[in-house]
Amino acid sequence: MTSQAPTPAYRRLSVEERRSQLLEAALSLFAHRAPEEVSLDDVAEAAGVSRPLVYRYFPGGKQQLYEAALRSAAEDLEHCFAEPPEGPLSERLARALDRYLAFVDQHDAGFTALLQGGSVVETSRTTAIVDGVRRAAAEHILDHLGVKDPGRRLRMTVRMWITAVEGASLSWLDGGKEPPLDELRDWLVEQFVAMLVVSAGRDPQTARVVRAALVLEGREGALGKLARAVLPVIGDAARLL
Amino acid sequence: MTSQAPTPAYRRLSVEERRSQLLEAALSLFAHRAPEEVSLDDVAEAAGVSRPLVYRYFPGGKQQLYEAALRSAAEDLEHCFAEPPEGPLSERLARALDRYLAFVDQHDAGFTALLQGGSVVETSRTTAIVDGVRRAAAEHILDHLGVKDPGRRLRMTVRMWITAVEGASLSWLDGGKEPPLDELRDWLVEQFVAMLVVSAGRDPQTARVVRAALVLEGREGALGKLARAVLPVIGDAARLL
Numbered sequence: 440m441t442s443q444a445p446t447p448a449y450r451r452l453s454v455e456e457r458r459s460q461l462l463e464a465a466l467s468l469f470a471h472r473a474p475e476e477v478s479l480d481d482v483a484e485a486a487g488v489s490r491p492l493v494y495r496y497f498p499g500g501k502q503q504l505y506e507a508a509l510r511s512a513a514e515d516l517e518h519c520f521a522e523p524p525e526g527p528l529s530e531r532l533a534r535a536l537d538r539y540l541a542f543v544d545q546h547d548a549g550f551t552a553l554l555q556g557g558s559v560v561e562t563s564r565t566t567a568i569v570d571g572v573r574r575a576a577a578e579h580i581l582d583h584l585g586v587k588d589p590g591r592r593l594r595m596t597v598r599m600w601i602t603a604v605e606g607a608s609l610s611w612l613d614g615g616k617e618p619p620l621d622e623l624r625d626w627l628v629e630q631f632v633a634m635l636v637v638s639a640g641r642d643p644q645t646a647r648v649v650r651a652a653l654v655l656e657g658r659e660g661a662l663g664k665l666a667r668a669v670l671p672v673i674g675d676a677a678r679l680l
Numbered sequence: 681m682t683s684q685a686p687t688p689a690y691r692r693l694s695v696e697e698r699r700s701q702l703l704e705a706a707l708s709l710f711a712h713r714a715p716e717e718v719s720l721d722d723v724a725e726a727a728g729v730s731r732p733l734v735y736r737y738f739p740g741g742k743q744q745l746y747e748a749a750l751r752s753a754a755e756d757l758e759h760c761f762a763e764p765p766e767g768p769l770s771e772r773l774a775r776a777l778d779r780y781l782a783f784v785d786q787h788d789a790g791f792t793a794l795l796q797g798g799s800v801v802e803t804s805r806t807t808a809i810v811d812g813v814r815r816a817a818a819e820h821i822l823d824h825l826g827v828k829d830p831g832r833r834l835r836m837t838v839r840m841w842i843t844a845v846e847g848a849s850l851s852w853l854d855g856g857k858e859p860p861l862d863e864l865r866d867w868l869v870e871q872f873v874a875m876l877v878v879s880a881g882r883d884p885q886t887a888r889v890v891r892a893a894l895v896l897e898g899r900e901g902a903l904g905k906l907a908r909a910v911l912p913v914i915g916d917a918a919r920l921l
Contacts, residue, residue, distance in 0.1 A: 557802055594855075595855070599851070600844070602846060603875075606839050606842065610835070610839045610840070626879070629878045637874045640910040641909065672877065672881065676907055679897060
């Protein structure tokens with residue numbers, strides 16, 4: 440099939456299109472390498488343009504490109520936990536984690552460099568962007584829990600789980616992406632449930648949240664499986680009651 | 681009472697003593713302020729010496745002082761989880777956390793600045809020091825669990841808990857040091873137990889560790905209290921079994 444339209448590669452891009460194209464190239468480079476290992480020449484080469492052209496769009500050079508790429512990645516990440524407030528909590532969390540962990544998988548080296556810190560491109564601005572993602576995730580999760588005015592305990596539990604998810608993600612990348620993603624996802628959902636249950640023992644608000652969430656869970660769902668897997672291990676603990 | 685000995689303030693310090701004194705002054709400044717807000721003049725003033733003298737001992741200036749102070753703090757922190765391998769696991773963890781959380785309490789602003797990242801003094805060296813503390817803590821905890829050859833699941837669970845503890849510490853500092861330290865400590869111990877139990881449902885090694893640990897726990901101990909607090913909340917979940 441022949442085409443009348445000019446080949447995209449030769450088409451003159453608008454300012455916005457060119458900017459997006461450069462950002463896309465930067466994102467894919469920063470995803471798989473530490474920022475130290477990405478040069479402006481690499482970005483120019485990946486986008487098929489000259490180095491001066493990159494500078495025309497990003498006069499701040501690599502630092503500006505990195506921050507723009509990070510901001511764009513952060514927007515994607517902030518949407519991970521946006522999920523219709525329907526069905527069992529464990530299933531909503533699983534769908535959100537699927538998106539989050541796919542992001543981790545696709546941005547492996549960049550994700551590690553970003554969260555491990557100490558990188559040359561890390562500034563108070565990049566830290567603020569990462570913290571914004573954590574805050575957005577926490578708000579989404581609190582929404583899913585159906586709490587209007589979350590107290591300190593519940594907020595701390597959610598925050599603890601978010602940092603635990605980050606720790607698990609780093610550890611997963613560090614350990615050759617084992618266990619498989621769907622197993623890691625289910626495990627992290629279970630960890631959240633366990634952390635909530637523990638907090639419920641100390642905090643009436645969290646206890647209400649847990650009771651309300653349990654009502655929606657099914658026997659064949661994540662919590663049913665967890666309950667059956669865990670019971671034989673802690674059966675002996677009945678003497679502690 | 682009069683003293684024959686010269687007043688310590690006027691005694692000529694040895695090189696080692698002077699170095700320690702400057703480090704001590706830097707540590708107490710970096711503990712309660714962000715590194716951005718500490719100058720070499722502040723360190724000189726706090727130590728009661730001249731700025732050139734500080735430079736004689738630390739030619740690398742603030743960066744070198746910060747890293748030396750961080751290294752010294754890291755050594756303290758690495759000892760937090762060193763605990764005789766005796767008695768119930770929950771009690772050992774509680775004692776270790778007492779030390780860790782006292783450190784967090786005493787180094788509040790510095791701890792936050794260090795872990796939040798994006799600071800001007802943060803380098804791959806400072807990141808490596810912090811990571812060394814996490815690794816040392818993980819090894820101590822795995823020792824307490826009595827595992828010679830910990831698998832991925834168990835390692836990841838321990839690492840997840842360590843990052844959760846960091847998240848909780850930051851959140852605790854951020855929220856005006858509420859709840860009280862001993863409550864936070866007990867809560868974090870319970871979170872570790874819950875995380876281990878969840879992993880035990882997926883990993884035979886972790887299951888063995890949990891069973892062995894449960895044998896040493898008493899009815900009036902942390903786990904007994906947790907079991908009694910949590911049972912009424914999850915009682916309805918029996919239908920999931």
